[in-house]
Amino acid sequence: MKTPTSIPNRQWTSSLNGISNLTLVQITTPLPGPNEILVRINAVSLNFKDGEIVQGQFNHHKAVSLPEAIVPCSDAAGEIWEVGNGVTRWKRGDRVLALPYPEYRTGRTTEEMLGGGIGSSGRGVLCEYRISKEDAVLATPAGMTDEEACTLTVAGITTWMSMNGQRPLGSPGGNGEVVLIQGTGGVSINGLQIAKAAGATVIITFSSDEKLARARELGADIIFENGGALTTTKSFNCIRFGGLFNAIGYVSGKVDAKEDERLNINVQAIRRNVILVGLLNGPRDRVEEMCRFYEEHGIRPVIDRVFKFEEAKEELEYLWSRSHFGKVVLKVH
Ligand SMILES: NC(=O)c1ccc[n+]([C@@H]2O[C@H](COP(=O)([O-])OP(=O)(O)OC[C@H]3O[C@@H](n4cnc5c(N)ncnc54)[C@H](OP(=O)(O)O)[C@@H]3O)[C@@H](O)[C@H]2O)c1
Structure with missing residues (x-):
């Protein structure tokens, strides 16, 4: 007591x-x-x-x-x-x-x-x-x-893991990669800051499709998939061969698409040899690593x-x- x-x-x-x-x-x-x-x-x-x-x-x-x-x-x-x-x-x-x-x-x-x-x-x-x-x-x-x-400990680490979760601890990430980020909310803007500081080319959408067309041309290496049901197909259409697809959120709704619009994830992923990641926050050591990155780059x-x-x-x-x-x-x- x-x-x-x-x-x-x-x-x-x-x-x-x-x-x-x-x-x-x-x-x-x-x-x-x-x-x-x-x-x-x-x-x-x-x-x-x-x-x-x-x-x-x-x-x-x-x-x-x-x-x-x-x-x-x-x-x-x-x-x-x-x-x-x-x-x-x-x-x-x-x-x-x-x-x-x-x-x-x-x-x-x-x-x-x-x-x-x-x-x-x-x-x-x-x-x-x-x-x-x-x-x-x-x-x-x-x-x-x-x-x-x-x-930092939810939005920040989610974006950090989207960029660096598949790489060894301490990797800076970026280096000219193309990163596609959906929206201007917490995860997305943290993602924009981290990706830019890491030297990536960032394409960010805001409740519109127009930037997705540009992303499709460039072929995004890393995708922050926030939308879910209504955006997943579009994201697959933008990803480059061997790209990293981070399933982060479902802000467009949790309900599956109609039968005739259903996405065959296997076909989409195999077609481009995509790495599919269902993201769930990140561990303490990666939060610490991310905090060091924010400090080094003076990101606020x-x-x-x-x-x-x-x-x-x-x-x-x-x-x-x-x-x-x-x-x-x-x-x-
Ligand atoms: N997996 C994880 O570990 C983890 C961690 C944190 C968050 N999340 C998830 O990530 C998502 C975003 O979280 P948040 O904290 O950034 O939320 P938030 O600050 O409330 O922002 C909502 C975001 O959703 C976007 N959006 C709204 N409708 C959309 C649509 N139909 N298609 C695509 N994007 C749309 C908004 O973009 P506009 O600016 O264009 O309106 C905005 O960027 C949520 O689903 C949340 O549950 C997951």
């Missing part, structure tokens, strides 16, 4: 029944136990998945079993406020980022690691103070504000808008309206 502190602490909770039903509640702040840390959360960034979870629409991951009520969100930056006995990695005041899948440390993920995700199966970060194990956070990259850095994540902690509902509504460019962030402290 952890001793509570006198630190006032509020958290947003969702019963997975809609954005308007989110509630802000006062809770006690426990002291960290052995090998635990108490983090003061300064900034939280929203992801597409958070909107789905809060609205009861996140239902396609066997490994994720959602509780009846959760504290949503998994992307946060903050500072160490208290350390428990035995903590060796951190001291008070250190700046840290939460890891969305704390057990996912290296290599490929497992269903068990995914099942330990925060803001889905486990308690999320939409709160003012949060206890975690000392190895469930990593150092914030130098030269970034908390609002910028909190965008693009923030569309910063909301106040009390405005979580407005922020989620804004994200869901899809009018943003880059990331939407909530300032907690």
